Amino acid sequence: MSKKPAQSPVDIAREAFQQLATRRIAPTPDAYREAYEEIVGTKSDLKPEGVLSAFAQHLTQQPGDIGKLGLRLTMAINGSDWKDYNDELDNFVEQYFPSRNLVPHGQLVPIDPEREFIRDSKKEKMLREVLARVLIFNMASLLIEAPELANESKSIGLDLKTAFSEQAMNEVIGRLKQMSFQIELKSEDIALQQELLMRLFQLLLENIHGLLEKGSWLSSQITAVQELINGPISKTSLADATKTLKEVIFKQGLLKNTLSEEKVTAKNMMLTFVDRLSAMVSTTDNYHKTITSFSQQISQASDISDLNSVLNGIMNATKEAQDEALRSRDEMINARQEMQKAEARITALESQLVHMGELVREDQLTGSLNRRGMDESLEREIINADRLGAPLCIALLDLDDFKRINDTHGHATGDEVLVHLVSVVKETLRKLDVIARFGGEEFLVLLPETEPAEAMQIITRVQRELTKRIFMHNSQRLLITFSGGVAYRAPGESQADLIKRADVALYKAKNAGKNRVILAD
Numbered sequence: 001m002s003k004k005p006a007q008s009p010v011d012i013a014r015e016a017f018q019q020l021a022t023r024r025i026a027p028t029p030d031a032y033r034e035a036y037e038e039i040v041g042t043k044s045d046l047k048p049e050g051v052l053s054a055f056a057q058h059l060t061q062q063p064g065d066i067g068k069l070g071l072r073l074t075m076a077i078n079g080s081d082w083k084d085y086n087d088e089l090d091n092f093v094e095q096y097f098p099s100r101n102l103v104p105h106g107q108l109v110p111i112d113p114e115r116e117f118i119r120d121s122k123k124e125k126m127l128r129e130v131l132a133r134v135l136i137f138n139m140a141s142l143l144i145e146a147p148e149l150a151n152e153s154k155s156i157g158l159d160l161k162t163a164f165s166e167q168a169m170n171e172v173i174g175r176l177k178q179m180s181f182q183i184e185l186k187s188e189d190i191a192l193q194q195e196l197l198m199r200l201f202q203l204l205l206e207n208i209h210g211l212l213e214k215g216s217w218l219s220s221q222i223t224a225v226q227e228l229i230n231g232p233i234s235k236t237s238l239a240d241a242t243k244t245l246k247e248v249i250f251k252q253g254l255l256k257n258t259l260s261e262e263k264v265t266a267k268n269m270m271l272t273f274v275d276r277l278s279a280m281v282s283t284t285d286n287y288h289k290t291i292t293s294f295s296q297q298i299s300q301a302s303d304i305s306d307l308n309s310v311l312n313g314i315m316n317a318t319k320e321a322q323d324e325a326l327r328s329r330d331e332m333i334n335a336r337q338e339m340q341k342a343e344a345r346i347t348a349l350e351s352q353l354v355h356m357g358e359l360v361r362e363d364q365l366t367g368s369l370n371r372r373g374m375d376e377s378l379e380r381e382i383i384n385a386d387r388l389g390a391p392l393c394i395a396l397l398d399l400d401d402f403k404r405i406n407d408t409h410g411h412a413t414g415d416e417v418l419v420h421l422v423s424v425v426k427e428t429l430r431k432l433d434v435i436a437r438f439g440g441e442e443f444l445v446l447l448p449e450t451e452p453a454e455a456m457q458i459i460t461r462v463q464r465e466l467t468k469r470i471f472m473h474n475s476q477r478l479l480i481t482f483s484g485g486v487a488y489r490a491p492g493e494s495q496a497d498l499i500k501r502a503d504v505a506l507y508k509a510k511n512a513g514k515n516r517v518i519l520a521d
């Protein structure tokens, strides 16, 4: 509709009345307004229903709750259900612009500087509460080592709850930034402190290690702790290190107690020895005195009968001294034997401890990990794989026709073959790989951070190496081969399920003619 040239309001009013009269329309206020708007050019063809319908349609194009609201409004219009339309709009307004802060119409609005900036919506309120809770409880307890920061975190959290003005909110944000900066500095400090502590611990272990005899049980335990803390430090490796150290301390205590018991025995024996020695000395002394007195008696003797009685006295005294000397000699021999027995007991105890230490994780025959060591290592690798999202493979290896080797060449040769296999595997595998004796002639290889294709290549390489490094027995070449089942761990797969799949693959390799490796489904 085109606008007419500008007219005065009085002219327009007059023309509006004329038009009503011409069209024979009653001059009601509505009719008059319509005519007036028509002349001025502000009259629109838009109907309220059309506007509301277009509004509802427009909302349906929006994602989420708004789009759904649009659909409900459109349905209300289509059913001419204006009450429904009204209710939907009311709900919408209440949800997004809650009325609790609104002032009823006609009332003066008191100016509240605390409320002028933020009118909490539900979500905003929730966010504010969560953030305050994080600052007051979680952050504060994380910052327990830095009490001044913990207090600041609590105080910011409390202030955030009531920071409704722009100024108050800006203050909170400023303090939060400052705190975040200080936490950053503190974390660097803590990381540095931890690193220094770890280095100190390593130095300490190295020193202890240097003091120990090579191959002693304590030395192997200390090596285990060193290995654990040399790798990437994690909760598990620290827990393992603590466990091993506790074991060391326990065994050390055990040895110390036994040694002190043995020391008491040895001390008692030495005391007996000293007693006997002094008894012997005093007997010898008495003997000398007696002999001296006898020599005086001899020089003063006047006849043969006097000499006879002196001679008897001398013989008795000599016999007494001899008996005492024999008694002391016997007792000293006994004491020496007891000491030797005590020494033997200590040596036996020490070797028992060596044995115990090795039993903890290692297979005695082959030097590979034993079942317990394997369980621990596999569990650790599974945790690492889950944490880092890294691939993990395992391989079950089983010597082919091992029974025949045993039967033909003897059990001892069979043992040598097992040792040979483990040494070839250890030399061929990468540093991070681990071999464990799964049982009998079966071994489990852990291949961390390894994709299945690479795992297959590694185990095939071990096979080639084993055929190259010929096993000799009585100048005779024995061909040693194994079959293998490789399994790639599926996310979240348990240790038992993983091994089971590797075992099924191994079974297939045996059935397919042995000396081959099969990848599990």
Ligand SMILES: Nc1nc2c(ncn2[C@@H]2O[C@H](COP(=O)(O)OP(=O)(O)OP(=O)(O)O)[C@@H](O)[C@H]2O)c(=O)[nH]1
Pocket (backbone or CB within 6 Å): 365, 398, 399, 400, 401, 402, 403, 404, 406, 410, 411, 412, 413, 414, 415, 418, 439, 440, 441, 510, 514
């Ligand atoms: N020398 C020796 N033999 C062992 C040891 N542990 C298990 N064995 C023997 O390993 C042999 C395994 O025999 P089987 O299970 O029949 O396997 P196999 O002869 O290798 O046959 P396939 O696996 O089918 O190739 C048995 O004779 C066991 O006595 C061990 O520590 N030393």
